[in-house]
Amino acid sequence: MRLLGRIFDWFDERYELTPLIEKNVTHKQVPRTLGWSACFGGLAFLTFLVQVFTGMLLLMYYKPHPSAAWDSVTFIKSNVPMGWLVQRIHTVGANTMIVLVFMHFARVAYYKIFRKPRELHWISGVVLMLITTIMAFTGYLLPWTQLSYWGAKVGTEIPGAVPWIGEGIRNWVRRGPAISGETLGFFFSLHIWILPAVAVAFMLMHFMMIRRTGISRPL
Ligand code: HEM
Structure with a gap:
């Protein structure tokens, strides 16, 4: 020390x-009147930092290939010292972050904090909520288990239901007509690099605007 x-x-x-x-x-x-519900945004950010840190540790062993992904996750959980703990923290952290972001969203919606001059806090927040959800969805496929395979299959069917362009979107997301190694590679790049980078950019925007307006006082 x-x-x-x-x-x-x-x-x-x-x-x-x-x-x-x-x-x-x-x-x-x-403001003196702030209650505990004002902590959800900060806690969501803290969880994001934990996810980045544990994700970096997992990356040292994870292999994004259909023939190796499941084995590499099993290796992390049973052979790497404290690997099971890091993997668990990352899984629980993903769910925790989603819950916290939704609680933060609920507070903002309840107190109507999206009104002038905070419209852009709200818009950047909606983008962050979307990114958080997609990060969890793409991460779910990475262990390449039956659950993750079928989860990705069902999840990617949803945009497929859009009239006219749905099939095109679904095939684009899957990188082909079916869930395959191509999908795994695409989801991996989204999960470990593209989405976190976009999330950091939007968080910076979110925080800079909050600094400018200050935190609002609940009614
Ligand atoms: C990864 C997701 C997010 C993170 C890390 C985050 C972080 C934060 C933090 C640290 C604050 C300041 C403290 C507070 O008021 O809680 C804040 C404020 C705010 N956030 Fe978020 N946020 C996220 C998502 C969202 C979402 C989904 C919305 C709404 C759609 C939103 C809208 C706002 C608004 C309007 C404020 C200003 C609150 C006030 O002035 O009292 N944020 N956010």
Whole structure:
């Protein structure tokens, strides 16, 4: 701990971190009337960070190929030290994040916090909610189990129901007419890189606007 403190002091002397931390974290002023429901957005963000960290650890062993994906996940769960724990945290974290995002959404909708000047908080939030759901959906296919296979099959049938263009969308999402190794590769790239990158961009937009308007006071 003392070593960490000295490392922090070294950076603090050069980059003047203490005033920044005091202003934004330890001495940050928020309305007195805020209740616990105002924590859901922050908790959703914290869960996202946990997902990124555990996801990076899982990536060290995971193999995105139909002949190897299931074996690699089994290897993580039974042979990698603490692998079962990291895998469990990532699975439970995905569900937790969805629940938190929906609770955050419910608070915002209940108090009508989407009204002027917070329209863009709402719009970026809706995009984030969509991305969170798609991240969970694409991640579900990665262990390549019977459940994930059929989950992806049913899930990708939904856009297939759109008149005229539905079949085209379904085949595009699946990278062909059926769920295959191509689908696995596509979902993998969406899950580990494309969606998290887009989510970070929208979170930055969300947070910058919240800084500008401040947190609203519930009625
Ligand atoms: C990954 C998803 C999301 C994250 C990480 C996130 C994060 C946050 C954080 C940290 C805050 C400030 C604290 C708070 O008021 O809770 C906030 C505020 C806000 N968020 Fe989100 N959010 C997400 C999704 C959404 C969704 C789905 C909506 C609505 C459709 C939304 C709309 C808003 C609005 C309107 C505010 C301002 C609240 C106020 O002024 O009191 N956010 N968000």
